[in-house]
Amino acid sequence: MKISVTILMLMVSVSSIGQSLEAIEARKIVFPNVTGYHTIICDLHQHTVFSDGAVWPSVRVMEAQRDGLDAIAVTEHLEYQPHKDDIPHPDRNRAFEIESSMVQAEELIVIPGSEITRSMPPGHANAIFIKDANKLLSDDYMEVYAEAKKQGAFIFWNHPDWTDQAPDGIARLTEIHRDLIDQQMLHGIEVVNMYTFSEEALSICLQENLTILGTSDVHGLIDWEYPVWFGGHRPVTLVFAEKRSMSSIKDALFAGRTAVWFNNTLIGRVEHLKPLLEASVKVTNVAYAGNTNVLEVSFSNVSDANFTMKNTSSYSLQRNSNIFELPAHTETTIRIKTITRLEGALNWKLEVLNTVVKPQTPATIELNLAIP
């Protein structure tokens, strides 16, 4: 009797493990590599109990592995340490040490960093790829930025639209920020932080030639802050790097080769979104349907994005309005009524509505479809 109960419990536990493995696979963030570069999936802003987060650093590593990330940064607040009485830690590199000791770089790249936490201006910023967080402790913020620069850090302005510091939610560049940019102490901006997207921050990035970033800024659990079990995802920065390595990620960030993946929307410069769209959506077949004048075009979408496309040609579609979906990891066929049988090729321009290349502007793709 005892044995059969044990076997029954074993069966139950095995089947529940089987289900969770499937779910863990489904939640992974997947985007293809682009021509010439690896697409590195990064979350570069996270907290643990070593500043104002609610979890031990090991949880950040486990969450990142479940989400299929390639790299995370450890960015505890330097100046805000609400758990210090319970968790004294004279060494400000400790959270990074715990996270980086858990994994090999082949599994997950852990980047050392710190959040410089000041009122506006300059507000909050993350310095990543630092060598020693302890040396960043100073009352004078310019000393902190200068030390971070000395350590070779990539520094980005966090949530410039945060209503605690900008009550109207509008990101504005101040003289202090301009000074930091001129002194090469500010290299990027969070255009997406947690639940917000700032078109104004995107404009500033484009005008000032700064790197576009998006981060989770997670304090609690990823699963409680983002609807991952309902097909949602945390915001991440896609970094287009020559290799899957710490130094290549750093080079790519300084060169501004990024895009942001936020709420099923891709945000980035046109020169970075275009190759990503080309790698994500492939035309797999073009043919007239039987003896009709209706052209069938099949697409394969190998990315996590559910793309919303807008037909900008003068032809109407047979089974869709001018706006149609290309669901993630799915093959979709669209029928175009070309009136007569076209010969040679059809040049088809589409807007990808869930992308942003500059304020109010989605990316467009131009397909040159060879007609058999």
Ligand code: ZN
């Ligand atoms: Zn933060």
